[in-house]
Amino acid sequence: MNFKYDVIVVGAGHAGNEAACAAANLGSNTLLVTMDMNKVGQMSCNPAVGGIAKGQIVREIDALGGQMGIITDRSAIQFRMLNRSKGPAMWSPRSQSDRMQFIQEWIKTLTGTPNLHIWQDTVTGLTIENGQVSGVKTLLGITFRAKCVVLTNGTFLNGLMHIGKTQIAGGRCSEPSSYGIAEQLKEHGFTVERMKTGTPMRIDGRSIDFSKMTEQVGEDDFHKFSFLEDVKRELKQMSCWITYTNEETHEELRKGLPESPLYNGQIQSIGPRYCPSIETKIVTFTDKTAHQLFLEPEGVDSQEYYVNGFSSSLPYQVQIAAIQTVPGLEKAELFRPGYAIEYDFFDPTQLNHTLETKRIKNLFFAGQINGTTGYEEAGGQGLIAGINAHINCHGGTSFVLGRDEAYIGVLIDDLVTKGVDEPYRMFTSRAEYRIILRQDDADMRLTEKAYRLGLATDVRFGLHKTKKEEQNKLIDFLNNYSIKPAQINPFLQSKESSELKHGCKLSDLILRPQFGINELAEAMPALKEKIEQIESRKEEIVESVEVVMKYAGYIEREKMIADKLQRLEHIQLRGKVDYNSIHTISTEARQKLTKIDPETIGQASRIPGISPSDVNILLVLLGR
Template identity: 60%
Template sequence: MFDKEYDVIVVGAGHAGSEAAAAAANMGSKTLLITMNLQNIAQMSCNPAMGGIAKGQIVREIDALGGYSGLVSDTSAIQFKMLNKSKGPAMWSPRVQSDRMMFAEHWRLRLENTPNLDFYQEMVSGLLIENDRVVGVRTSLGIEVKAKSVILTNGTFLNGLIHIGDKQFGGGRAGERAATGITEELLQLGFEAGRMKTGTPPRVDGRSLDYSKMIEQPGDDVPAKFSYLDETAPLKKQRSCYMSYTSPEVHELLKEGFDRSPMFNGRIKSIGPRYCPSIEDKINRFADKDRHQLFIEPEGWNTVEMYINGFSTSLPEDVQFRALRSVAGFENVKFFRPGYAIEYDYFPPTQLKHTLETKLVNGLYFAGQINGTTGYEEAGSQGLIAGINAALKVQEREEFVLQRSEAYIGVLIDDLITKGTEEPYRMFTSRAEYRTLLRQDNADFRLTERSYKIGLASEKRLRKMEEKKEKSAAFVNFLKDTSVVPEEANVVLEEKGSSPMKQSDKIFKVFSRPNITMDDVRKFSGVNEFIEANDLKEEELEQTEIQVKYSGYIEKEKNNADKLNRLEGIKIPENFDYSRIKSMSYEAREKLRKVKPTSVSQASRISGVSPNDISVLLVYMGR
């Protein structure tokens, strides 16, 4: 069946595996995507949504690099929201509610139309290793498929164990079996493994809900989209979500099942996501709160199935049902399926390089939940980087690594391999030191040219980015060069409660005032004429406004990033012997030996390595 050697084999077709396969294939590598069920490619196992705080920035970065997540999200969206619009642009985060079935269908169709990509449905149970190098995979049927590199994106399937109350059974997802064999083989090769836990809420029949007792949550009045390409268009119509609340009565009903809860009786021993706790965990941890928000999210345009965001649980199904029926609007609720928790194997990501290649086995890459992350966006971005680097390695080209100052994806991967994680890692804007640089609006400026140079982003995408950049820069220069007279400006300034001008000044300076908007500036002579003559679109106007308003902050952050990047340029040899540096703390030597940082900058971010240790290291290296 497989008489040829593939360049790249991707194991698993969730969000990480799908992006990995697409990236490797689009870069010209002969790629095979192996998954246990081809009907579930890019399945939204949990909530039917993409993006959100920091996660929306990641989807924009995936799109800017030439990945598919943004395009698929746009074509399957049923609602769009730009979150945090009341805050500065560094905090703006796009989010879409998705049609779950359309999302998976569009992903599969895009993959099937990707050249160089083959598919096979089977469980991979082992790896083929020769001289510390991966040379292929072995399936549960005993079929061996040869490859120059392998990417593992097994999600929650590695020895997955599902919990509902006092019941437990093997599975990687509801209705799907767990994957076995790989963990055991990796342990024999010397890898460290651990267990993590995640959960999901009940799915209910929307026809049984009373929405009049809930608070409607509509999408934006003027919806935008994820992808920078013109291939997709903003939504013309949207579906609303709804919000309700738990109550003390609901909490009491839930507590009745705590003695049968696998979280509290010791059956679940692994750690779940801190920032997406189960409803029973919220009641236990936040005992002072008498209610918690629930978001009722449609699973698609036409289905009646609803996702109850905020009610993730592993309590017995009868307890879930009784408690949910006490929530306003849920008095007659009908379940499609109860919520459950799932435990699965992961591998501490300090065992990886920045390329996501393992340190122990040459040509073997890990991406997604196998690395201890949670979330579609985090998984997709890792898959993209692993796919890129697997293809580059096969082609004997330079590796592709994003710095912390270049992308949230760079922050994510650096956090994972430098600090590791003992609980499911989720991205937040607070994790990034350079939030003002890493905005959702400028991901194409930051990343598209780099991706084009390695052969992933298309020339069409590059030209579109360059046009946007040139038009925005030209508009900024126009505002810097063009003056406005007091008679004209003061009409606007007085309306906004801003101090009047006494003499003519550049529009750029007036625009820099905190309460002056693009709409205000367009009232000044010559501005609208410039916009129309240069055919400036909304995204170019937005980009210009951000450049004007935040130019000082952006410049300061660039300078800080440049300083840190100088340390990034001081490379540490791969087999550096830290035991020889006696003046460095023992803890620092142990941490450095284990993580094996590639640069002084990475070494400085390792927990337990102090600034003094870094000074000693620099002296020892003759710097």
């Protein structure tokens, strides 16, 4: 048994697994420590991956050589592309997963990764020497040594669950809390705070009357999460179901409010604004007579259903009485009630963009420990932390993604620059460059970076190059093929699009909103033949070319803005200015600049409370 490693990752959730695989695949001798090897990658909340903006993050994880997209596809029981009615910047893939298959796929991946070792135990503290982490101590009394440590403890740090007035110590249902780490880091000057999240009840599918609900089936086209061709959805596909609460439901819930931990003072910490409990919904949205519930199957061989939209910490009797007033759930039998959980997290402004802590060298934080919520946000952070832990061990340039390069870049910059005052969740609205951060071009943005880093394989990079070549061939054809009015006017007339008076290039027609490339190909034999020559990824390539061409003006304008603002990211600031000595900027600005200590002028400009005039003063002081 080895007791010395390059990288130790604590916690085998979505952040920890990505961190461990990234470090190991890059060549670091890596140890993953988990309380339970049978629950790695556990989907603590709903059995789904992706969604608005979150799906883009998963595509980015995959493009960078991470695992979440692969494992999601292999465990998928329903796939949908959300927001199709909107522009492609808003398209977001989402997949239901078989919860147990998701875990099994993670187990196979972790145990099949070279350089990666797993140890089942609980970490109770860190070994810290001369301001630098040097290992971890466990409940079994073992000390493991390492050059870098990545903490991905999720909701386990001093976790406390609430069901009505009942309080149970634990990181999630039937799993113990973790003690010692938060207390130790607090002694080293870290700011430790509390957050709250929750999860709904699980219902026995045999007790559900689906005839009273609306069925939502999945899609079966070429879209998926992973770019790899041999990764496919092979499990039986299942439906989700929609129903609604009503006034009777709300009345039952109101009866239980005096015993609600959220409203009787039992829970003091901050919960997620964008995923509120059902009791919060009826208190906040008093004008709403109904709230949608989304029943999600937990797996092919499971009768368990997750009631999305009914998160609650009310007493179990109240939860049962309320859910049995919902159409289709009148005879609902519960496997377990919903609960809230409070846990410790660390103010993320204590981190650098690499996710290394500012106070202790070679110590990294990733996931809910940073105040985020969601599997996808955790996975993205874990990947970046694992990459940079490896770099710290073996040398090289830190790996950081910009806000114009990835949603992961937006996520991490928001955390370390602005901090959090509630569990952070990614939305497309948080990304100012969302037109160039689409889900369809994650591979184009990031795969080459991952290949240079050593994380993307030769196979992945080869597929990427082939796709890029085929895209360029089709774009060149569309830009250079001339069309005459007589050839195309009957088609244009059928699509209620204005007819041509003069000849034009096919690319000019692609810009029209009434039709797409595939429809045009049916009227243009030469275009149809060109598309049929594409040997693989035909539908994917056609879709991507159409997006690039139809939105070319918007994409170029956004790139110009990003390039202009990028100049501020190259002006180094950290260590060059004593903020407390600058009396020409506001007191708030001095305090926030001192606390966050931004690396660049660009980061300083995004700190809440820092005005454009403050930025100009800093530029003058730097001789700019």
